[in-house]
Each structure stands twice: as structure tokens, then as C-alpha cells.
Amino acid sequence: MKYDVIIVGAGPGGIFAAYELMQLRPDMKVAVFEAGHALDKRHCPIDGEKIKSCIGCKSCSIMSGFGGAGAFSDGKYNITNDFGGTLYEYIGKKRALELMHYVDDINLRFGGEGTKLYSTAGTRFKTICIQNDLHLLDASVRHLGTDINYVVLENLYAYLKDKVEFFFDTPVLSVAIVDDGYELTCKHATYHCTDCIISVGRIGSKWMESVCKDLDISTESSRVDIGVRVELPAAVFAHLTDELYESKIVYRTEKYGDRVRTFCMNPKGAVVNENTNGIITVNGHSYEDPVKQTDNTNFALLVAKHFSEPFKDSNGYGESIARLSNMLGGGVIVQRFGDLIRGRRSTPNRIEEAFITPTLNATPGDLSLVLPKRILDGIIEMIYALDKVAPGTANEDTLLYGVEVKFYNMEVEVDENLESRHKGLYIIGDGSGITHSLSHASASGVHVARNITK
Numbered sequence: 001m002k003y004d005v006i007i008v009g010a011g012p013g014g015i016f017a018a019y020e021l022m023q024l025r026p027d028m029k030v031a032v033f034e035a036g037h038a039l040d041k042r043h044c045p046i047d048g049e050k051i052k053s054c055i056g057c058k059s060c061s062i063m064s065g066f067g068g069a070g071a072f073s074d075g076k077y078n079i080t081n082d083f084g085g086t087l088y089e090y091i092g093k094k095r096a097l098e099l100m101h102y103v104d105d106i107n108l109r110f111g112g113e114g115t116k117l118y119s120t121a122g123t124r125f126k127t128i129c130i131q132n133d134l135h136l137l138d139a140s141v142r143h144l145g146t147d148i149n150y151v152v153l154e155n156l157y158a159y160l161k162d163k164v165e166f167f168f169d170t171p172v173l174s175v176a177i178v179d180d181g182y183e184l185t186c187k188h189a190t191y192h193c194t195d196c197i198i199s200v201g202r203i204g205s206k207w208m209e210s211v212c213k214d215l216d217i218s219t220e221s222s223r224v225d226i227g228v229r230v231e232l233p234a235a236v237f238a239h240l241t242d243e244l245y246e247s248k249i250v251y252r253t254e255k256y257g258d259r260v261r262t263f264c265m266n267p268k269g270a271v272v273n274e275n276t277n278g279i280i281t282v283n284g285h286s287y288e289d290p291v292k293q294t295d296n297t298n299f300a301l302l303v304a305k306h307f308s309e310p311f312k313d314s315n316g317y318g319e320s321i322a323r324l325s326n327m328l329g330g331g332v333i334v335q336r337f338g339d340l341i342r343g344r345r346s347t348p349n350r351i352e353e354a355f356i357t358p359t360l361n362a363t364p365g366d367l368s369l370v371l372p373k374r375i376l377d378g379i380i381e382m383i384y385a386l387d388k389v390a391p392g393t394a395n396e397d398t399l400l401y402g403v404e405v406k407f408y409n410m411e412v413e414v415d416e417n418l419e420s421r422h423k424g425l426y427i428i429g430d431g432s433g434i435t436h437s438l439s440h441a442s443a444s445g446v447h448v449a450r451n452i453t454k
């Protein structure tokens, strides 16, 4: 079967590439191959009652399927070059921002109208943060919320399904270069295309690595972010989240000069498990619908670890730490800040007696047995620093879930068109290592579609 373009992966990168191709060249024959299920078939079996933790489904509905890793996410589209990826290094800051705004417009047209756009422009918190040795990064954030994000995806699928051929539950096993383009092999058939867009996200990182090896494409991997997810009463951060929704705050530790940052803030949200290649880590989300909101706010505190020669496997390092927490806690560990400072583990009793109700059923334990001292020291310092701008952060009962690991895909060598050294083979989204967010991944999809149709 021969297509003009085959897209591998139906996450935001793949979806927006397909959307833009159909806008510019509706005559093109385009297929999308997705290892996971169609959107309406995506269900994580964890219900908190019968099934309390990950049972390792063949295809993880949280990370895979139409919508990609973003389908059940909080749907925070950060319009900024300050974080979320380094797309601007390839296509320029102005173009990157333009594309993120373009994606935002599409999201609004496909069901996101009425959702709020928050902005750090002119906020007084910038000054308050600086006065306390904290640095607030600039961004506009469109918060769709998990529920509206899903509606937008439903509408995008309804729009695309008759224009583009979707193959769900069909992982692409290999990509080979042939005379007139590329040959993609799946379990039961092979498919041909002139141009191929690979957008396999974080879950496809190992597969991406093997494709790069087979096709002799250079890669580099040197970074992983490790930390905890903090959960506290929503009131503690309400003055920040009401105005900014998400604040990305960076702190440089006194002890080691390491940078610790807040990441993925979910006002009135819930802490959730995340499964990356069978390793259980922690994440968070929140809902736009007030009925589904909780009394807690959660966010990650992450420390970036950069490695230099001879060590190359930064993700392997992060995985080993996450495995250690899985070994000790059977999954994610939760500890009260007060217990951590006293050097004792949290127990089910201590968690129960706290003045906050955890939103994730995690195993009470001791994070100091899991996290390297340098990382843990940095996190503790940052909690005390945040306590100055949001009093109550360093409360005894503040919950710390661990570990949260932000894996970075190895960075794949591509040019300003996001094209690899093989003509017509594009690598985009989180799978390229260039983007780490919904907005950047989506923008990269639009960018390649425009280049292909040029």
C-alpha cells in the first residue's frame, strides 16, 4: 500500500501534522499508524478499588493511543520558548511562537473556546519571587483541563477520520529506505510512502533509538530530571494559581548551586501514576470542571542531572532510581515533609492523621532511601524557599510523592526542517528529543507538514 505521507504516532505531533497536511493538500494520501487504541477505547484499568496499581497492559492507555501521552493530561498548552522544548533552536523563536499560537487557535475552534489563557506578563509575583531568590519564567498558558482536552481530541478525530487513514493498535516495527521513499513494516503487512513523519513520543523512545541505529542517524542523550511531586492544600498556592494557573519557578540551591524548578502545576488537581516502559513514576493532572476538582494542588519539584563523558545513559540513571522506589514501595512512595525532615518513614497512620487527604493511593515510606542526597537536599531547600512566597509549603503535612522522573528522549540529529539526514524522513515531537510539551510537539507537527507541502 502506497501513501504520499505516513505518520507514525497519533500524539499531538502526529495529529497536528495530519491536520495541517489536510489543510494544505487535501488531495494527499496520508496514513497514521498508532500503536495504541482509538480514543474511545482508551481506558486505564486502575479504578482505585478493584485495581489499585498498574497491571502492565499490553498497550498503556495513559501513554498510547489517539491523543498520545497528552490525551488524559491536564491540557496545559504553554505558549513560550522558555520551557517545553528547544524547537526554537531549529526554527527560530518567532516562528516557534507563531506556530504555538496557531495550534492554540485550532484548539479553540475544536472545542476549547471559553477556556482561560493565563499569562505572567506584568504579574507582581515576578518581583516577589526575585526578592526571595526565586525566578518566575515567562509564559502564556492555555489551560484546557483534562475534560476539555478530551473533547478537543474527539473533535479533531471526527474531522480527520474521513480524510486520513488511521491504523490503530498497529505499531510500526521497522522503517527501511527504499528507492522511492520508505517502507514501514507492521506485524501483518508492509506499507510504502514518499515522506515519513515519525512522532512516537516518550513511549516510543526505545523504538526510536533502534530506528536511528538502523538508519545511521546520530543521537545524543545527556539529561534526566529527577524529583518528587508535592501535594498540599489548594489554598497555599491559590494566590499564584488563581492569577497564573501554572507558575514555573526556578531556584538555585545554596549548597550545590543546582537548579530546582517547579513543573506541571495542577491547582485543585489529582496526583496520578505514570507508567514508562513498566516503571511506575508519578505525575499529576486537574480538571476544568469544578465538580471533578479536589481540595489539593500538586506540582513537581525537579532537579536536572546532566551527564558528561563517559556516561551516556541519562535515562537509565533515572530509570534505576524509579525502579528503586518501585522495589521499596511496590510503586510510588508517599512521605510527609515533616517525616522526611525528622528522618523517619511515613506510615499509613501518619498519613491518615495528616490534615490533608492524598489524592493518590501510594505506599507510605521513606524517600531518603530512594533519592540521591544531592537531589533530596535541593528539593528540601526549594521547599523552604517556596515557603516564603507561599507560606504553608514547608508544612509538616505537605505530601511528597516519589519519584517523579522526567525522561528526555535522546536528541535526534535533524535540520531546521526537522528532516533527518535521509530526505523525506522527519522526526518530530517528544520522540525527537527536541520537544517536551503539548504545544511544542503540536507546533513541530505543523512545521513539518508545511515543509512537506511546500
Ligand SMILES: Cc1cc2nc3c(=O)[nH]c(=O)nc-3n(C[C@H](O)[C@H](O)[C@H](O)COP(=O)(O)OP(=O)(O)OC[C@H]3O[C@@H](n4cnc5c(N)ncnc54)[C@H](O)[C@@H]3O)c2cc1C
Pocket: 008, 009, 010, 011, 012, 013, 014, 033, 034, 035, 036, 062, 063, 064, 065, 066, 067, 068, 069, 070, 071, 072, 073, 074, 075, 076, 077, 078, 084, 170, 171, 172, 173, 199, 200, 201, 202, 203, 204, 207, 264, 274, 283, 284, 285, 428, 429, 430, 431, 435, 436, 437, 438, 439, 441, 442
Ligand atoms: C500524565 C501526563 C500529563 C501531561 N501533562 C502535560 C501538560 O499539561 N502540558 C504539556 O505541555 N505536556 C504535558 N505532558 C507531556 C505531553 O503529553 C507530551 O509532551 C506530548 O504528548 C508529546 O506529544 P508527541 O506527539 O510528541 O508524543 P506522544 O503524545 O507521546 O505520542 C506518541 C504516540 O506514538 C505512538 N507510538 C509510539 N511508538 C510507536 C510505533 N512504533 N508505532 C506506532 N505508534 C507508536 C504512541 O502510542 C503514542 O500514542 C503530560 C504527559 C503525561 C504523561
